[in-house]
Amino acid sequence: xxxxxxxxxxxxxxxxxxxxxxxxxxxxxxxxxxxxxxxxxxxxxxxxxxxxxxxxxxxxxxxxxxxxxxxxxxxxxxxxxxxxxxxxxxxxxxxxxxxxxxxxxxxxxxxxxxxxxxxxxxxxxxxxxxxxxxxxxxxxxxxxxxxxxxxxxxxxxxxxxxxxxxxxxxxxxxxxxxxxxxxxxxxxxxxxxxxxxxxxxxxxxxxxxxxxxxxxxxxxxxxxxxxxxxxxxxxxxxxxxxxxxxxxxxxxxxxxxxxxxxxxxxxxxxxxxxxxxxxxxxxxxxxxxxxxxxxxxxxxxxxxxxxxxxxxxxxxxxxxxxxxxxxxxxxxxxxxxxxxxxxxxxxxxxxxxxxxxxxxxxxxxxxxxxxxxxxxxxxxxxxxxxxxxxxxxxxxxxxxxxxxxxxxxxxxxxxxxxxxxxxxxxxxxxx
Numbered sequence: 329x330x331x332x333x334x335x336x337x338x339x340x341x342x343x344x345x346x347x348x349x350x351x352x353x354x355x356x357x358x359x360x361x362x363x364x365x366x367x368x369x370x371x372x373x374x375x376x377x378x379x380x381x382x383x384x385x386x387x388x389x390x391x392x393x394x395x396x397x398x399x400x401x402x403x404x405x406x407x408x409x410x411x412x413x414x415x416x417x418x419x420x421x422x423x424x425x426x427x428x429x430x431x432x433x434x435x436x437x438x439x440x441x442x443x444x445x446x447x448x449x450x451x452x453x454x455x456x457x458x459x460x461x462x463x464x465x466x467x468x469x470x471x472x473x474x475x476x477x478x479x480x481x482x483x484x485x486x487x488x489x490x491x492x493x494x495x496x497x498x499x500x501x502x503x504x505x506x507x508x509x510x511x512x513x514x515x516x517x518x519x520x521x522x523x524x525x526x527x528x529x530x531x532x533x534x535x536x537x538x539x540x541x542x543x544x545x546x547x548x549x550x551x552x553x554x555x556x557x558x559x560x561x562x563x564x565x566x567x568x569x570x571x572x573x574x575x576x577x578x579x580x581x582x583x584x585x586x587x588x589x590x591x592x593x594x595x596x597x598x599x600x601x602x603x604x605x606x607x608x609x610x611x612x613x614x615x616x617x618x619x620x621x622x623x624x625x626x627x628x629x630x631x632x633x634x635x636x637x638x639x640x641x642x643x644x645x646x647x648x649x650x651x652x653x654x655x656x657x658x659x660x661x662x663x664x665x666x667x668x669x670x671x672x673x674x675x676x677x678x679x680x681x682x683x684x685x686x687x688x689x690x691x692x693x694x695x696x697x698x699x700x701x702x703x704x705x706x707x708x709x710x711x712x713x714x715x716x717x718x719x720x721x722x723x724x725x726x727x728x729x730x731x732x733x734x735x736x737x738x739x740x741x742x743x744x745x746x747x748x749x750x751x752x753x754x755x756x757x758x759x
Contacts, residue, residue: 331704340542343422347487348488348497348524349486350366350462351487351488351489351490351497352489352497353370354366354367354368354489355376355386355480355489355490355492357710358373358376358388359376359380362446362692366564368415368490369490369679371476371480371482371484372471372486374480374740375466375470375479375480375492375649376478376492377469377736378479378736378737378740379466379470379471379492381734381736381737382408382466382467384467384470384492384493385469385490385493386470386494387400387493387495388493388565388667389457389493389496390469391457391462391463391468391469391495391662392463392467392468393436393461393463394459394460394461395460396461396527397438397461398652399461400439400441400460403435403441404441404442406511407441407515407516408508408515408517409433409435409441409506409516409635410545411545411546411549412542412543412545412546413442414553415538415541415542415545416431416433416443416518416539416542417604418537418538419443419534419538419541420520420535420538420713421445421554421620422516422519422535423534423737424444424445424446424489424520424522425445425446425529426720427522427526427528428446428448428449428459428522428523429445429446429449429520429521429522429526430443430444430445430446430449430453430458430520430521430522430524431443431444431445431452431518431519431520432453432458432474432518432519432520432521433516433517433518433519433757434464434474434478434516434517434644435466435475435515435516436478436513436514436516436517437463437516438463438464438465438468438474438475438517439462439463439517440458440459440460440462440464440474440479441460441462442460443458443459443460443651443705446522446627449502449521449522449523452522452523452658453521456495456496457469458499465478465486466479469493469494469603469748470491470496471486471490471491471493471499472486472491472665473485473486473501473502473503473519474495474501474503474517474519476488476503477503477504477505477517477519478505478514478517478645479644479645479740479741480505480741481505481507481514481664481741482503482505482741482742483502483504483532483533483535483536484502484503485500485501485502485503485529485531486500486501486502486503486681487500487524487527488500488524488527488651491492498523498524499522499523499524499743500521500522500523501519501520501521501522501526502519502520502521502531502532502535502592503517503518503519503520504518504532504535504536504539505515505539506518506539506542507543507544507547507663509546509547509550510546510550510576510578510580511578512663513661514645514666515548517540518535518539518542518673519535520534520535521717522540522759524544530662531566547611550580553607554576554580554582554617555574555582555617557574557576557582557617557618557619557620558574558582558583560574560617560619561574561582561583561617561620561622562597563576563581564622565584565622566585566616566618567583568585568586568624569586570586570624570625570627571585571586571587571609571624571625571627572584572585572587572623572624572625573585573587573590573593573622574617574620574621574623575593575595575620575623576619576620576621577593577595577599577619577620577621577623578595579592579593579594580592580593581593582620587625590608590708590734591708593606593609593623594606594607594608594660594708594709595621595660595735596658596659596660597622597660597661600614601614601615601616602614603626604623604658605653605655605656605658605660606658606710607634607651607710607711607712607713608621608627608709608710608711609623609625610626610627610712611626612624612626612657613623613626633653633654633711633712633724634652634653634655634712634725635652635653635654635721635724635725635726636651636652636653636725636726636727636728637649637650637651637652637721637725637726637727637728638650638652638694638728638730639667639670639671639674639711639727639728639729639730641667641671641728641729641730641731641732641738641739642643642730642732642733643732644732644737644738644740644741645738646661646668647661647662647664647699647739648661648662649662649670649710650658651710651713664739665702666702666705666706666709667739668689668739668742668744669685669702669703669706670706671690671729671738671747672685672688672689672723672738672744672746673692673719673720673721674727674729675746676720677720678718678720678725679715679718679720680718680719680720681718681719682696682699682700682719683696684718685699685719686698686699687704687745688745688746689744689745689746690744690745691745703716713725735750735751735752735753736752737751738750738751739751
């Protein structure tokens, strides 16, 4: 059994050679299937297990083809991160340069789009394939600050032999995923990397703070966009009878009439003018507006009952739900927490109380306030799909869950005990 786990402060206090020997010993034991006395950190251990299941060679420096310059430029111009690059530069580049680090920014696929900092470290990064256009997803280069942060959707620091592939053991990196506040989607990773000797336990906290500032800047710009949409929609809404609202492309309401202001409206992946069924409102008439949509609720249309729900968890980074019935079909990409909740409710068709869900998610039955708040948001999106007291899928619904090919790839971002148990199950256990 593992008696203790490594922590960054302990590693930073060690001599560089001593820390490298310790980490290599831990990694060697993990690769051999042994339990070392000092175990790897949880995020690192789970990443190593993903690499072993995926067949990544721990001793081969595998690299995918680098994107051509035209494609790098196209991705830069279409990335939301371009808007906040000045915030990232101001907060990180000068510090990274002084600390013999470089700042690297990737997109949601792990492709490196920007890198700046110490010239000497940039040259060392070249030797690791840490170059513009390179693919640093986990499945290509193993455990690392870019790819692992994309999978877990959490900040992660990877030091020396915590990298799964041995050729990266002279490198240290701290990566933080960036989420677009407008739609909740993962849009990339901000990473600080450098030679092994430059490791500091506070690096991850610094990168996290600056990344949160960048997300706040995106949020401020979003509010300005909503203000412009509100100005354009207000005169039109003033002439409409009944319930209606103006929303942006991501479903955020800018103006409303005839109803209480809702939270974000869950729009399907593609919206077109015409009649549209929305789980939270029923049948609606949708018309385009500059920068968004005008949504009119058809109050006399009568109830529309969905018949089938498909919870698709087969793509680890993009869980989604599809609802279908006599109205057609409607699909929506889920946040990580909502994907966890729907998975748990699909497992327990008879329903779960707030306390039971708190136990499933946090191993703490007292965290019911958090559960109720998330379920309230989820039920606003799926009002005719989810029931409560207890929380459950509506009884008349057919519910299907599409799982990933390997149990270990189930919601890899999740730290929920119930999900972790499902990830560790062997395929034979599911038969």
